[in-house]
Amino acid sequence: MTLPTIRTVGMIGTGVIGASWTALFLAKGLKVIVTDPAPGADSKLRDYLLKYWPTIPNAEVTQDEYLNNYRFVKEIDTHLGDIDLIQENGPERLDFKRRLFAHLDANTPEHVVIASSSSGIPSSEFITECKKNPALEVVPHQGTGDVYVTAALQFYLRLVKDPVLVKKETPGFIANRLQAAVCAEAYSLVSRGVISAEDLDKTVTSGLGLRWALTGPIMTNTLGGGGDFNHFMDHLGPALKAWLDDMHRHEFDVDSRDVDVLKERVDEWTSQVNLKEVEKSRDKLLVSLIKSKTEGSA
Amino acid sequence: MTLPTIRTVGMIGTGVIGASWTALFLAKGLKVIVTDPAPGADSKLRDYLLKYWPTIPNAEVTQDEYLNNYRFVKEIDTHLGDIDLIQENGPERLDFKRRLFAHLDANTPEHVVIASSSSGIPSSEFITECKKNPALEVVPHQGTGDVYVTAALQFYLRLVKDPVLVKKETPGFIANRLQAAVCAEAYSLVSRGVISAEDLDKTVTSGLGLRWALTGPIMTNTLGGGGDFNHFMDHLGPALKAWLDDMHRHEFDVDSRDVDVLKERVDEWTSQVNLKEVEKSRDKLLVSLIKSKTEGSA
Known part of the structure; x- marks a missing residue:
């Protein structure tokens, strides 16, 4: 099985990490469907996108396209059929992630890559976010099929310079x-x-x-x-x-x-x-x- | 007591580290009196100096001055009275260093700073030498007077960007x-x-x-x-x-x-x-x- 090219990303959560991903995906010409239940998340995201546009290196679209290629939705479920990859940036709570992943797994087509932005820690402060050149560790879990790992690595390779593959889960990653x-x-x-x-x-x-x-x-x-x-x-x-x-x-x-x-x-x-x-x-x-x-x- | 400005350096040993120091000292306008008992050390040093001249950043002298401000001597003892600082780069053997330091201590005027380039290890391979910007750790031993520490720090500050002071000896240094x-x-x-x-x-x-x-x-x-x-x-x-x-x-x-x-x-x-x-x-x-x-x- 070869997975289809990833063109549309579902973004769950638009805190610092989710907003950075959204900016990067949009700058690279992807479509993004975004959701975040926090009050005012929609306008906060727009502010973020506007603020960071001038600092994005090697954008592949115009500012207009960058700002028009995303849709903020209240509920992502009805859009799951249009999405090729889900980038999840929810709170670092095990119960939350468990429920979310079970739900996504049950409701997405087989070809969809579900990626979690877990940093292995309860905040993103340890590794100061480096928006200019995010370091990315791809950590498949034991049951992840090779085809998904390859698709994820290829996808992120378009976005960041050096995604690395963590072959065994380990606390804190690399x-x-x-x-x-x-x-x-x-x-x-x-x-x-x-x-x-x-x-x-x-x-x-x-x-x-x-x-x-x-x-x-x-x-x-x-x-x-x-x-x-x-x-x-x-x-x-x-x-x-x-x-x-x-x-x-x-x-x-x-x-x-x-x-x-x-x-x-x-x-x-x-x-x-x-x-x-x-x-x-x-x-x-x-x-x-x-x-x-x-x-x-x- | 304030130590006199360091103008002339005695260099003992001209392996990779000693030769790098010699090049740097000369490029900064210091006089260097060099000795090394190894056969051919004199011409090896000259080759090194010629080779590295083009790569030295912020040289403060002409190439002619750089090449003429050192003297290679067979025996440094008769020159100890002209020297303000001795930079020792001998082999990393305790017996050798002990004898050398005892000898230097007995034969140099009180104001002379005696510095050892010991890397804390039996070779310089761990920290790949970085000639462009040598990192320098100043490690006084327990009996070193503050005035010598200050003089050494001030001296090296002229030569490298960021000399650091190691306040307690510790294996491997920092x-x-x-x-x-x-x-x-x-x-x-x-x-x-x-x-x-x-x-x-x-x-x-x-x-x-x-x-x-x-x-x-x-x-x-x-x-x-x-x-x-x-x-x-x-x-x-x-x-x-x-x-x-x-x-x-x-x-x-x-x-x-x-x-x-x-x-x-x-x-x-x-x-x-x-x-x-x-x-x-x-x-x-x-x-x-x-x-x-x-x-x-x-």
Whole structure:
């Protein structure tokens, strides 16, 4: 079975994530049928779409088409026959998602891909939303047929640069876990007074982060081993083990009083920083960084 | 006591790290007295300096000055009186370093800063050298006077953008530990078949890495919490704990057979990649990324 090309998307929920998806889908020329039971959701979505139009890279339609290719409906059920993919962005509550998925499953044709925007967490705050270049992890559950996985990957490939396939469900998925690993060690070092919060961040932005923006940890290791990951592992394994052992001895405990020490030390720095300016400058640089990466790899 | 301005540097050892330092010091207008007992070290250094001259950003001297402001000497002892700072880049062997430091300590005037380029590891491979923007961690030992720490920080600030101060010695220092944290989780996910090596890297280069190139983990969290790290921690703490607990249950063991599985999975990807091209493109993008960051923050 090959699934039909996805042309019309059903969007359930238009919070930050649902609204971002809607903007992206519309900019890529898809039709979107949107629903959200929250009062005023319709006009909030329109405001969002208007606001973000100038920041969308590589839109494939005019602003008019972008704004006219969606329909906000009270009830999506009567439209399920017209939809090729459903992007669900409801609240992160198990009972809600269970009921919704059972309902969708019973009421959509077989070819419809049902995708959940679950972030694995009760909010989208951990991974700050990066509208310019959303990172996307496709996580099929055990019963998902390959044909749906392929269709989903192909579909998202049109929309974002690098969708990745998570082959086994795992708490937090991938990006959250990698971020948690760095953060836990960062929190330990700062709360133990080994380094200031500001200098901890500098270590990343002036070194590791620059590299990881261009090659991930595994390719970075491979290049570090002169093009040979095996050589790298054989050579660095013992040092790595020694550091990891020491890191375990000083593990940061999210439930301990160390959190208060950490908060204080972070505040010493961030209270003296113009955060709005930092954010503005970061967003600007992010766009130019993604642009130069796209050009560099073309 | 205020230390005199550092104008002349003594360079001991001219392997990759020592040669990089020499190039950087010379490009910034310092005089360098160099020594290395290895056969042919003198001409190797000259080749290195010639090769890297075109890639040095913001050189403050002409190429002629750059090439004429150093002297390669057989024996540094007779020059110790002319030197303001010694940058030691000898082999990472405790016995060697101990003897060298005792000797330098006994034979240099009090104002001389003695700095070791120890990377905390038996090679410089883990942190791939990044000549365009070396990350620098200043790690005083317990007995180092504040005046030397300040002098060192001020000196390196002229040379690299973001020297950081490590306040307590800790195995691996900072960057190595943060990198080890990410790598350990990455190795676990890939060896367990949760995600392919290629997709693991994509997760970083298309998301986390882009952000960490611009704001470090703590500022990223702070901005993610709407400008409030406390809010971020209170809100995300429980999810973070759940992920970290699961990560501990699946900890990667550097000494186990998992390493072989990992190597195989990495090889499946990297054997099909033109690594020379990847490295070339990475180096090129790195320069432009650092340039746009410098301009963006100016």
